[in-house]
Amino acid sequence: MRNRLIxxxxxxxxxxxxxxxxxxVGNTPETLAIAGILDNDTFDRAGLxxxxxxxxxxxxxxxxxxxxxxxxxxxxxxxxxxxxxDGTELTLKLREGVKFSxxxxxxxxxxxxxxxxxxxxxxxxxWMAGAIKNVEIVGPAELKLHLKEPDPGMxxxxxxxxxxxxxxxxxxxxxxxxxxxxxxPYIYDTARSVTGRQxxxxxxxxxxxxxxxxxxxxxxxxxxxxxxxxNALKSGQVDAAAGEGQVVTEAExxxxxxxxxxxxxxxxxxxxxxxxxxxxxxDVRVRRALNMAFxxxxxxxxxxxxxxxxxxxxxxxxxxxxxxSLDGTYQYDPKAARALLAEAGYPNGFSVTMPDIxxxxxxxxxxxxxLKDIGVTVSWVKVPPNxxxxxxxxxxxxxxxxxxxxxxxxxxxxxxxxxxSPWNTSKAKDEKLEALLKxxxxxxxxxxxxxxxxxxxxxxxxxxxxxxxxxIDSIYISNAQVKVQMQAQNIVPWPRNYAPAK
Amino acid sequence: MIRxxxxxxxxxxxxxxxxxxxxFMMVFGATGNVARNILGENATADQVTxxxxxxxxxxxxxxxxxxxxxxxxxxxxxxxxxxxxxxxxALASRLPVTLSMVTIAVALMALLAAMLGIAAAxxxxxxxxxxxxxxxxxxxxxxxxxxxxxxxxxSVELGLxxxxxxxxxxxxxxxxxxxxxxPVTSLVLSGIASASQQIRGAVIDxxxxxxxxxxxxxxxxxxxxLYRHALRNAMPAALTVLSVQFIALLGGAAVIExxxxxxxxGSLTVSAALIGDVPVLMGVVVTLIIVVVLVNILVDxxxxxxxxxxxxx
Numbered sequence: 001m002r003n004r005l006i007x008x009x010x011x012x013x014x015x016x017x018x019x020x021x022x023x024x025v026g027n028t029p030e031t032l033a034i035a036g037i038l039d040n041d042t043f044d045r046a047g048l049x050x051x052x053x054x055x056x057x058x059x060x061x062x063x064x065x066x067x068x069x070x071x072x073x074x075x076x077x078x079x080x081x082x083x084x085x086d087g088t089e090l091t092l093k094l095r096e097g098v099k100f101s102x103x104x105x106x107x108x109x110x111x112x113x114x115x116x117x118x119x120x121x122x123x124x125x126x127w128m129a130g131a132i133k134n135v136e137i138v139g140p141a142e143l144k145l146h147l148k149e150p151d152p153g154m155x156x157x158x159x160x161x162x163x164x165x166x167x168x169x170x171x172x173x174x175x176x177x178x179x180x181x182x183x184x185p186y187i188y189d190t191a192r193s194v195t196g197r198q199x200x201x202x203x204x205x206x207x208x209x210x211x212x213x214x215x216x217x218x219x220x221x222x223x224x225x226x227x228x229x230x231n232a233l234k235s236g237q238v239d240a241a242a243g244e245g246q247v248v249t250e251a252e253x254x255x256x257x258x259x260x261x262x263x264x265x266x267x268x269x270x271x272x273x274x275x276x277x278x279x280x281x282x283d284v285r286v287r288r289a290l291n292m293a294f295x296x297x298x299x300x301x302x303x304x305x306x307x308x309x310x311x312x313x314x315x316x317x318x319x320x321x322x323x324x325s326l327d328g329t330y331q332y333d334p335k336a337a338r339a340l341l342a343e344a345g346y347p348n349g350f351s352v353t354m355p356d357i358x359x360x361x362x363x364x365x366x367x368x369x370x371l372k373d374i375g376v377t378v379s380w381v382k383v384p385p386n387x388x389x390x391x392x393x394x395x396x397x398x399x400x401x402x403x404x405x406x407x408x409x410x411x412x413x414x415x416x417x418x419x420x421s422p423w424n425t426s427k428a429k430d431e432k433l434e435a436l437l438k439x440x441x442x443x444x445x446x447x448x449x450x451x452x453x454x455x456x457x458x459x460x461x462x463x464x465x466x467x468x469x470x471x472i473d474s475i476y477i478s479n480a481q482v483k484v485q486m487q488a489q490n491i492v493p494w495p496r497n498y499a500p501a502k
Numbered sequence: 503m504i505r506x507x508x509x510x511x512x513x514x515x516x517x518x519x520x521x522x523x524x525x526f527m528m529v530f531g532a533t534g535n536v537a538r539n540i541l542g543e544n545a546t547a548d549q550v551t552x553x554x555x556x557x558x559x560x561x562x563x564x565x566x567x568x569x570x571x572x573x574x575x576x577x578x579x580x581x582x583x584x585x586x587x588x589x590x591x592a593l594a595s596r597l598p599v600t601l602s603m604v605t606i607a608v609a610l611m612a613l614l615a616a617m618l619g620i621a622a623a624x625x626x627x628x629x630x631x632x633x634x635x636x637x638x639x640x641x642x643x644x645x646x647x648x649x650x651x652x653x654x655x656x657s658v659e660l661g662l663x664x665x666x667x668x669x670x671x672x673x674x675x676x677x678x679x680x681x682x683x684x685p686v687t688s689l690v691l692s693g694i695a696s697a698s699q700q701i702r703g704a705v706i707d708x709x710x711x712x713x714x715x716x717x718x719x720x721x722x723x724x725x726x727x728l729y730r731h732a733l734r735n736a737m738p739a740a741l742t743v744l745s746v747q748f749i750a751l752l753g754g755a756a757v758i759e760x761x762x763x764x765x766x767x768g769s770l771t772v773s774a775a776l777i778g779d780v781p782v783l784m785g786v787v788v789t790l791i792i793v794v795v796l797v798n799i800l801v802d803x804x805x806x807x808x809x810x811x812x813x814x815x
Contacts, residue, residue, distance in 0.1 A: 024669040024677065039773065042586045049542070122552060124542035177586035194595060195587055196765040197668065221763070223666060224773075227650065228763040231665035235657040386776045389543050390535035415544060422543055 025192055025200050025219050027237055032215040032482065032498050035229050035241035039196050039222040043180035043188070045114060045166040046121030051405065051491050052242070057164060058495045059186035059201040059218050064092065064111065064163035065155060069497055071318040071488030073155045077106065077165060077183070087150030087444055092158075094141040098208055100167035100183045108143040111135070113168040115145070118161070127414070128153075128162035150441050152449060153410030156489075185213035185495070196222065212496050233477055240478035242492055245305040251477045260473040261486035262308060262316050264405045266360075267468035268367075269416075272398035273428040278352050281398055285344040287464030289337040290399075291330035293374045294366075296469045303362050307473040313461050314404070314416065316471045318488050321409035321453040326461045337374040349375025355400050356380040357388055363401055395425045403472065407489050409453050413437055417460065433459050510802060514795030518788065522574075525787045526567050529780050536778040540584055557583060570784065579785040584777050589785035592770060597789060599668050600759070600766035603682055604751045607689035612744050615694050619701025619740075623709065624728065633698065641695035645754075649688035649761040656684060666763035685762045689751055697743050704739035708732040737808045745801040749794050 027033040040056040041047065048057050064078040075081075080093040098106040112135040119129035131151035136144040147154070157163065167181040178195065180188050186201035193200045201218040203210070221238060223229045229241045234254050243251060243258065251258050270290060275282025296310045312329040315322040341349060352371075356364055368378050383391045392400055404423065406412055416423035417437060419430075436459055440452035460466070474491045478484045485497040537553035538545065545553075554560055558569070573580055579589035622633040657665035663684055669677035708714065709732050717727050756768025763769075767786060774782035 024667060024673065024681075040586070041584055044586070122541075122549060122556070124540075124545055124549075126549070127544060194670075194765075195585070196592070196595065196770070221667060222765075223763040224769070225760045225763060228666050228761060231653045231658060232667075232763065235653075235661065235665040237665055237667065386539065386778050387535045390538040393538065393543065420546075422546070 024194075024198055025217065027219070027239065028217075029481065029500070030216040032218045032240075032495075033238045034218075034220055034498075035223040035232055035238040036220050036492075037222075037224060037229075037242050039224075040199060040220075042177045044123070044177045045164060045171060046118050046126070047123040047177075048161045048164055049124060050160050050407065054160065054490065055220055055492055055495060056199060057180060057182075058184065060180040060184045060188050061164040061166055061182035062098075062184040063159055064094075064165065065159040066494070066496070067156065067159045067487070067489065069485040069487050069493070073159055076159075077163070078158070081155070083445060085444065087152075087442065088147045090145040090147065090154060091138070092143055092145070094143070095208065096141050098183050099206060100165075100169075100181055101187050101204060101206070102167050102169060102181045104167045104169050106165065106183050107140045108137040109140075110165060110168050111143055112137060113171055114165050115162075117171045125161040128157035128160070151410065152441060152445065152453070153408040153414070155445075156408030156411065183207075185210065186218055214499055218495065230477075233479060236479065239482045240476065240484055240493075240498065243475040243477040245307040245473075245475060247477070248305070248307070248475060255480065257478045257480070257484070259476045259478070259484055259486050260307060261476075261488065262471035263474045263489065263491050264403050264472045265311060265314055265316055265468050266304075266308075266401070266403045266470060266472050267311075267314070267466055268399055268401050269392075269423065269425065269466055270399050270464060271395075271424065271426040271428065273430075273465065274426060276426060277398040278350060280341075280344070280346050280350040281352075283344040284463055285340045286346065286350075287467070288330065289340040289344070289374060290371075290376075291464050291467040292333045292337040292340070293376070294370050294467065294469060295332045297332070299363070299366060300470045303366070304470065304472060307475060308470040310470045311468050313457055314406075314466050314468055315409060315412060315457055316406045319406055319409045319412065320450040321412065321457045323454040323457055326458060329461055330464075330467075334370070334373045341375060346375070349377065351377045351379065352398055353379050353381060355383045355388075355391060355397050357383050357392075357401070358385050359388075360401050360403070367401060393422055393425055395427065397425070405491060409457075410441075413440075413453070413456065416465075417456065430463075433463075506806075507799060507802065510799050511795075514791075514799070517795065518791045521791055522571075522784065522788055523567075526570065526780075526784060527563070529778075529783050530563055530566065536583060536780070539777045570781075574784075574788065579788070580781045582774075582779055582782050584774070584779045585782070589781045592782060593767075593785050593789050596765060596767050596770045597793075598670070599764060600752065600755050600768065601793070602671070602678075603685055603689070603758075603764070603766065604748060604755055606682060607686045607693070607751055608744055608748045610686065610690045611693050611697050611747060612740075614690065615697035615701050615744075616740065618694070618698040620705055620728070620733070622698070622702040623705035630702075633702075637695035637698050639695075640691055643692055645688045645692040646757045646761050648691055649685065649758055652684045652688055653762070668762075668764045668766070681764075685758050685764060688758055688761075689755070693747050693751065697740075697747055700743040701736065701740045704736035705732060707739075708736040711735065734808055738805045741801045741805055741808075745797050748797055752790060752793065 036052060036055055038052045040053060043057060062077050064076060066074050066076045068074050077095050077098065078092040079095050082091045094108060100106060115129050115132055115135055118126060119132055131147045131149060131154065133146045133148045136146060138144055165183060170176040170181045179190060185204055185207045187204050189200040189202045199220045203216050223232055226244055226247060230247050230250065232238045233241055233256060248258050270281055270287045272278055272281045280286045300306060300308055300310055311327050313326045364380060371378055392402060415421055417433060419427055433456060436456040440449055440456055443449040443452045476484060476486060476492060481501055483499045483501050484493055487493045487497055537550045541549055541553055558566060581588050582592055585592060618633050622630040653665050656663045664681050667681060669681045671678040714727055714732055717731060755766060756772055759766045759768040771786050
């Protein structure tokens with residue numbers, strides 16, 4: 001009797017674990033079930049991200065513009081847009097009759113509140129509204145953005161985090177981090193979502209463009225581990241998920257669909273161009289020699305399994321700064337590289353310290369060997385994964401290998417071309433390049449501006465700011481239930497890029 | 503007995519204070535990059551400085567520690583630096599996941615290990631050797647590898663059980679059970695080996711004792727000797743083994759949680775450690791120590807209940 005009582009008490013205690021979490025929503029034909037690599041970090045409008053995490057907020061927060069899968073800017077909540085002659089004013093006409101899911105009307109006031117909240121916040125993408133000096137409300141459905149200076153990336157920004165529209169009533173409210181209220185195609189289902197476990201979105205019955213989002217429900221399950229994602233895909237728990245090169249064969253054997261598109265580029269950042277740490281790097285001949293030292297085709301084929309394209313520039317198509325004629329500027333030629341080093345006064349090469357980054361470890365011995373072939377000796381410093389970006393940006397390393405995502409060309413230039421750009425880690429200033437960038441910035445959008453940006457790109461390639469190896473394909477895997485279109489300039493597709501297969 | 507248990511509680515609290523302090527000092531050595539990790543690669547140095555200030559990281563270490571302790575003793579573990587929820591909320595949703603997985607695994611392990619261990623000890627001969635071989639084989643199989651095999655067989659090939667994820671009991675008891683079958687099986691199969699061998703040894707030792715010989719000489723049935731007397735004496739050793747297994751599984755669940763994409767304490771710890779979310783890490787450490795102390799106290803209690811000699815001592 002006593003034993004039974006104790007057993008009952010223990011069972012009751014175990015089962016009385018508080019019902020913190022609610023449900024898991026299964027994958028039905030009306031559901032788009034996708035897996036995310038990263039967990040969502042916030043729904044606070046000022047803290048939103050692009051890349052993997054865009055999939056969490058895009059179902060709820062509609063954007064002023066949107067980028068089509070091919071990268072073209074399209075109307076959305078803003079139906080028309082127009083820059084003035086010098087690119088310092090952007091007029092937007094807004095869609096009328098749209099409401100946020102809490103009943104707040106979407107209008108010029110709401111856009112102004114959102115843009116100012118982003119610009120004045122501390123999120124990682126505040127820069128997307130950083131050029132906005134002030135927002136002038138012209139009418140309920142029209143407003144004018146006055147810019148401090150022309151921002152050629154503004155339209156891209158307004159199609160992503162910069163243009164995400166949350167109900168103004170929620171801006172700055174503590175619970176907005178977990179409870180997003182927008183006017184998008186879906187409404188976040190708090191009752192069926194569990195942070196970190198599964199995010200559930202139900203159709204917004206009032207959405208103005210329901211046809212573009214054919215699924216009734218959307219779920220996102222964060223699954224960080226590649227094998228676990230593949231198992232979830234193969235067993236039908238999820239319809240689509242990001243993959244990697246090493247699982248393409250397995251995915252194809254399992255009759256899954258593999259989609260590919262180059263979004264990132266991989267290569268060496270030759271950041272110490274002023275020669276503060278390694279004097280040799282200040283000589284353009286040395287930097288060119290480094291561009292000729294690597295057998296990129298072989299590295300791509302045997303290490304990256306061929307999922308990419310060899311390149312010499314830090315932009316990927318369809319970026320307006322991309323110039324196909326620049327690929328092939330530097331051919332693999334260690335003999336010519338040694339001759340260039342000798343010409344620059346380094347017949348015996350030089351020594352350099354580089355960071356050994358865990359995620360890029362397969363490339364470490366290749367760099368050591370191929371640089372040794374031209375006389376350059378590398379010593380490696382191990383960098384823990386939780387400090388990788390901080391270490392690289394600290395400016396400690398004269399050169400390093402890294403994989404960088406490409407976005408709009410102007411965002412990319414801001415990442416690495418200016419003296420204060422974060423990925424110009426040695427803060428080297430190049431007045432000729434900055435003049436070229438200024439020309440691009442002040443040229444009205446269109447062919448001339450694209451040509452100006454390509455000129456700046458060419459300058460960087462010819463002066464060997466980097467030693468790019470190849471553009472890496474983003475790999476996305478889906479099952480037979482859904483069709484997926486890859487998204488230019490983002491590592492995973494936008495929610496509107498999915499449709500039922502039948 | 504009560505005095506004994508109070509002593510154990512006091513030593514548990516001392517352990518909690520010591521480990522919390524050491525952990526805080528260790529993890530705070532690496533917080534210089536938290537703001538950069540949170541804000542991402544495009545953030546300016548000014549933004550990083552501003553976030554450091556907002557998180558209070560520009561204050562002296564002891565001030566930060568004092569602040570954390572003063573809140574923690576009131577049950578306030580603060581907000582996470584990188585997630586949208588508070589540390590308490592993150593722990594409340596993850597702890598039941600790991601606890602249910604590990605508790606069921608240890609309960610099953612206890613049952614199976616006891617059956618195997620007793621059978622090996624009592625029967626001896628080929629049965630003992632067979633159980634030992636199976637146990638060693640089980641011990642040699644890493645649980646993540648076993649987990650992958652189980653997923654491929656029962657989820658991908660047969661489609662019987664979910665490959666990944668966790669459903670709470672309150673949402674659907676059947677889905678909850680289904681979500682736990684494979685992870686628990688992988689934990690049990692690889693852990694059962696050592697537990698069954700320990701129980702076997704403890705039972706063999708108990709059966710060699712003088713009192714067993716006396717009982718047998720008095721004509722007490724072998725069944726009664728084994729279950730009423732020898733097993734009670736073997737129980738402390740067995741319970742200790744199982745409590746050690748429980749604690750080991752609690753720490754080692756991270757691997758299984760990763761294989762099955764289960765959002766438990768392990769995955770929370772790994773993600774918090776990678777980005778440097780100190781409040782979450784501290785919350786995890788405090789919670790796990792409390793669980794470990796409680797398990798040890800429970801084991802002491804069960805030992806005392808099962809064996810009067812323990813109560814007397």
